[in-house]
Each structure stands twice: as structure tokens, then as C-alpha cells.
Amino acid sequence: MTNSKRTPYDGVVIAAPVTIPYVRYSIESAQWWIGRALSALVAQAGIKASDIDGLCVSSFTMGTDSGIGLTQHFGLCVRWLDTIPLGGASAIAALRKAARAVQAHDADIVACVAGDTNHVDSFRLTLENFSRFNQDAVYPYGAGGANASFALIARNYMRTFGVTREDVGRIAVAQRANALRNPHALMKTPLTIEQYLAARPISDPIHLFDCVMPCAGAEAFLVMRDETAASLGLRAARLLSTIERHNAFADDPMQVRGGWAMDVGELYAMAGVKPDDLDIVQTYDDYPVITMMQFEDLGFCNKGEGAEFVRQHDLTIDGDFPHNTSGGQLSVGQAGAAGAYLGLVEGLRQVLGTAGPTQVKNAKLGLASGFGMINYDRGLASGAAIFAGPSR
């Protein structure tokens, strides 16, 4: 069977990108962080909490709660509700679902929010209880967590395509330069390629600056129809296109490409743009090698040319390929499921012209991607979205 042609996201807009600044450790709960994000959404959009009639939540550390518990917790009465446990792909998936909900008038204003806390032991518990395959067949093997699993993928990818640590390091170094302009980034000191290369090994070939720092934080945005945004006087970005894919290329012995590669043609066709047209790109950077993979799979270069691509481009805010302009998870921190939102929320600020110190001049067209759930030997979930600012 061939897939049918999808209907466009006409009239769907995204507004009020919100970031609750991250902290390394928090004694607050995930619910507290999500509450702060909802509060900030309401304040930024100038609406009442009761105007929110749709809610979509992602979190690893809510304990026994899901979205339904949060409705009562936060006094929200909604007519559309979802809880998305897709890790790094949660934001794109949330956006896709919310977009269709508002388009079909199942809801008028959907709050998409992700937040996680980070107690001293919560990251280890997340690793230990990540999935059944992980529990049965990964975690008992050295308990290296995602670092070890991605190390295997990185090692195979780097060997297969002749990629060096220095190539991969360019991505991390550029993001740190971006992060120095973001007052909320947890990493506040410059990073040179020499420092990157000299970092201590964590799980070869993954070294310290290939890893994200687990932290607490929250991110959120609102999805609505353009007439709703107009009636509220809200500046909003138009959703042009999305893709989502799970468990792609299951026959590849090891992961050298993500699900984007299956759907990338549709991504650009639906948006009616080419990769070159994009002003800013926000990839899911749980490890820089995964970002390099996305440069290939999202059509910026061919498979195997990712290293050459990063050698040829300047990935900083003022460069020719502004990428992960907030500093990304590598330099801002990874607040659990909020890490999925970080790129999209920053991308929205960019096309809305509200990114402040990290603003790319005249950014109008953006792409954000997500990647998540290393259930066993590979990341299963992938997604991407293209969106445009009001001036385009």
C-alpha cells in the first residue's frame, strides 16, 4: 500500500514559545515545572487558564501522573488531552497532534508542555526503568545508559563514513559559542576544539562534551488557528509541514540513519520549500553525531557527507548555517522530555523575532527536528517540522 497524500496544515499557528530556565538539580517535582510553564504560557499569551481547552504533556519524572492528573492539579477543564511519552520526539509529535485538533475544531487553544525535574538520583532511575528491552537486554550490560548505546552507534557511523572526533566536535564547539549568548544556558564557559578533543572518555568514542547534562526545566508553546491568534492579538508562526516516523529501517544492522530519511521528501514538498531556503535549523542534539546524521537525513547533504558539511559551514548564530542557536541540549542542558521541545521553542522564538541575544537576523523560516527512545539498539522515534514567521 502506498501512503495517501496528507492534507496541509492550513490555518494552524504556533504561539507563545516559553522556556522555564533550567537548573542542574531541583528539589521541585516535574509537576511544579510543568505548572510554571503553563503559568508562563498564560501570561505570555495574555489569556486566562480557562481559555486553554486542549493539553498535551510529556515528562519522564511525573511519577504516577499523566495528563489527566494534571488537569485537576492545575484546574484546567479541557476537551482534548494527550500524554506523549516519546522522549526526544515528543515536541514534534505533540505539535502534529495539536495541529490536527485545532484544525478540526476539537480544541481552540492547545497547550503543549514538557517538563522534568532532576533530583540527584532521578536520571539513574530513568535509565534503569526506560523500557522493557532496555531493562532486559541493555541496562544489565555495564549500565552505561544512553551514553553506551549511542557510543556503539557513533563508533559504527564514524568508522563507516570516515568521520573523526574533530568533525563531530565542530558541532559541539559551535553550539557552545551560541550558548555563551544565551543567559539561561547551564554551560557558561567557552569550549575550544582542543578542549573538546582532550575531554575524558565516557564510553568510547563518546567523550564528556558529546554528552548532555541532565537537568530540570520546562518548555511549552500554544497551538491554535490563525483566527484565534488574530483575535488575541498574538504573533504566531505558521506550521507548514511535519513528518513523524517510528522504528524505521529495522533491517539496518546498526543505525546509520533515522526515520527522517524515509519522509524527508514529503517534509519539504508539503512546506513548498527547499533545505537551502531555511534560515535556522534546530536539530535534536543528544549527541553531536546524531546531529550530523540529521544533516544528512534532513537533506542538507548526502549520506556520508555530514563531516564534510560541518567542515564547510559555520554553525553559529552569525554563521552561514545557524544551528541550535540557543546552544542546544549540549550546552543548555537536557531537562528530560523538555529537551525535545528546546529546539522547536527556540526555533519559534527565532522566526517570531523574539530570541533576544541569540536572534539570527531576518530569520523567517525554521526547521526543528526530534529524535528519541533508544529502546534497545537504536533511536526509534524521529520527527521534524517546518514553520514560518508572520513576516514570510
Add this chain to the structure above:
Amino acid sequence: MIDPIEPPRRKNPLLRTRLPTSPPRPRSRTSHGFTRAAAEGRFMLQRCEACGAFAYPAREACPACLSAGLAFVDAPRRGTLLAETTARVPSDVYFRERAPWRIGLVRMDCGPTMVAHLHADCAEGAPVLMSFQLDKSGQAVAFARPEGETPNMADDRQWREMTADPKFRRVLVTNGRSVIGQEAAAALKAAGAKTVFVGVAEPWRPFAGEKLLRGQEGIEVVTLDAADEKSAADLAADIGGKVDILVNTTEHVRPGGLLDRRGTSIARDEIDQAYLGFINLAQAFGPAMRMRGADGINNSVAWINILSVYALANWPAFGAYSASQAACLSLSQCLRAELRPGGVKVMNLFTGPVDTEWFQTVPPPKVAPRAVAQAIVSGLRGGLEEMYVGDVAEEIRQRLAANPKALERELDR
């Protein structure tokens, strides 16, 4: 290539003994199909009964055809190491203490890819042989070795965590008066044990085979009557802190069941020797062994029981004896759970009738005591939990699995 391990230095009694920790333990119920395989030293994977595809990790439906008919079957062990990594900063205490720890992703010739612990001599792109081993939590884990033999192969640091190799370890064989005890002592010594303590009750009384033990280098006769609580405690007070492997060879075989005996005196003897003797040994030596599960190269690693296979199904001709063995089998499961926090394995070695005096009237095949001794060594080297020695034991195992009622009827003749 790996260097041979060095003989451990004498322990400094003033230093704190490092306490054992356990690797991550939770598993799905289906995943315990691998535990069963590991316990017996088999390599089994799930295979779809409908389409023939192999699957891993443990699943509830075939990823190729969605059939629920996924049976654990013996599977080809060969694969290729696709990629490796060395975890240097694990998030779990057990692995953090043992870091750097090397793992890899292996593509099996039969299809699935498996995350596995790696022997140090495994190389990327090269073939490996996979096995399931029981780790220090007693749970099954996949372990990849090079396809061929390599120098000092068994000395690999990660492999030794999975096994109970007697090399450089000190062993207590509890009954030196039995032929099995004597053969076991010799085999363990030959396998590289540093010292084999051999328990003998009333050692001033001469016994057959005494010269195999006395005056042999590395073999030390000690006074032990396992059925006597004080004797067991006295010996433990003396050597309890240096028993790394305990081989319970307590043996008390008497024919007869219920109706042709008068009273309980013989049964009481059987219980005293086998069951209460086991309890005495466990209480005397178990606590120190559990504490010493991470005590260096010669940490305590294993407790072995030599049990009659009729512990699994009663043989009326030796009916009361079978029952005493069944009691010991049950107790061994309790001991396994209680020693588990120390990472100490409990291995049961099931035999059919052994070629000794008390089975004089039983027709062959009978198990040679030397075969039992060799099985002890190979079981320790493989880190097994269940072994069946000899044709009778293997047959009982298979017949019990096939139809316990048929076995019960057939043993009554």
C-alpha cells in the same frame, strides 16, 4: 591477548573487606527463558513456530509475523561483533566499581542483534561465539567470546565475573571419606585451586583412599562432621573466612522406602546427615561467603551440592533417601536466594546412582565418581547452576520434562 591473572597476595586483615554489590536485576518474566538456558549452560533464543524467525530481546509476539508462538530453542551461537564500547562512567554501583567495562553489539548469524558483555579478545568485525551466563545478580546475560581459543582465555576479567573458576581459589570439600570427595579434591587441585580443604569426620579413624588426601600438596585434611553442628561451627571459626568455593559432598545412601522399614531411625539418619548437615554447613559457612562475594581475585563464588537426581522424582527402591534429597534440593533454592546478594552461585549437580558400595545391587549405567569430579570443575568454569551427570540423570531430566506422571509410574518397578 590478555595477561594471566596473578596469584592473590595474602589478605591484609586490617583492611576493610569490600562488600558485594549486584548488577541490575529486574527482568521481564519472558526474559527468564534465558535464565533457564544460562543455568544449564545452553544457548537458547526465541524462535517463531510459525515463520521460523529468531527474535531477541525476549518478546511476546514475533516481529516478523506477529505469531505468539515464540518458543525458546537451542540456537546457533555464532555472530559478528559490529561495534564495541567501553563504559567508563556507569550509573550503577556494581559496574562503576568494575569500570572500564566493555560491551558490544553482535549480529547473530541467525538474525538478531544482541548487546553483550565482551571477552577482551573480541575484535570488531570478527566472529564471536555467544553464550548466556549468570551474572552476580543470578540473572542471564549474553557474553561474547572469540570464536577460537586465545591465551589465558579464562582469566579475562569480565569472564571471571560470570564464572566460578577454581583457579587460585580455596575450596572446602565437605566429605573426604567418600570417593566423590576424594576425586573432587584431586580434580579441583588440578584445576588450579590454591588449597583444597577436605573435611573428614573423626580423622584419626583410617579410611579407604586416605593416602590420596594426606601429604598431598595443596590438600589439607580438616576435621568436619557436617551432621554435627558444633563440628561445622568449629571448622568455620578456623577457615570460614577463606572458603571461596564449598563443595557439599555429604553422602548418606540407604535403600528402602516406607512400608518395609520399621520406625524412623534410618530416616532420621538420612535427615541428620543430608538435610541437617546441609543446614549446619550453610549456617557455619554461608554468612562469611556472602560477605566475601567481592573480595578480590579469590572472592567467594560458589556453593555446590551433589544431589541425587531422585530429588526430582522419587525412586521408591531408595524412597526415603530420595525424599531426603528432595529436601536438600528445596533447601538449595533457599540458600541460592540468601547467597544471591553476595553474588555467590549455588550449583546443583544431579547424578544417577554412583558406582559406590551403597548402590551395589543397582544395574548399570552408573556414574563414576571421577565423572562427578570433572563435572564439578566444568560447572564452576562455566558458571552453571544445574548440571546432570551421567546418562541416568540426563534421562530423568528429559522424562520429567516430558511427562512427570509417566516418570513416576516407570520409577515404580
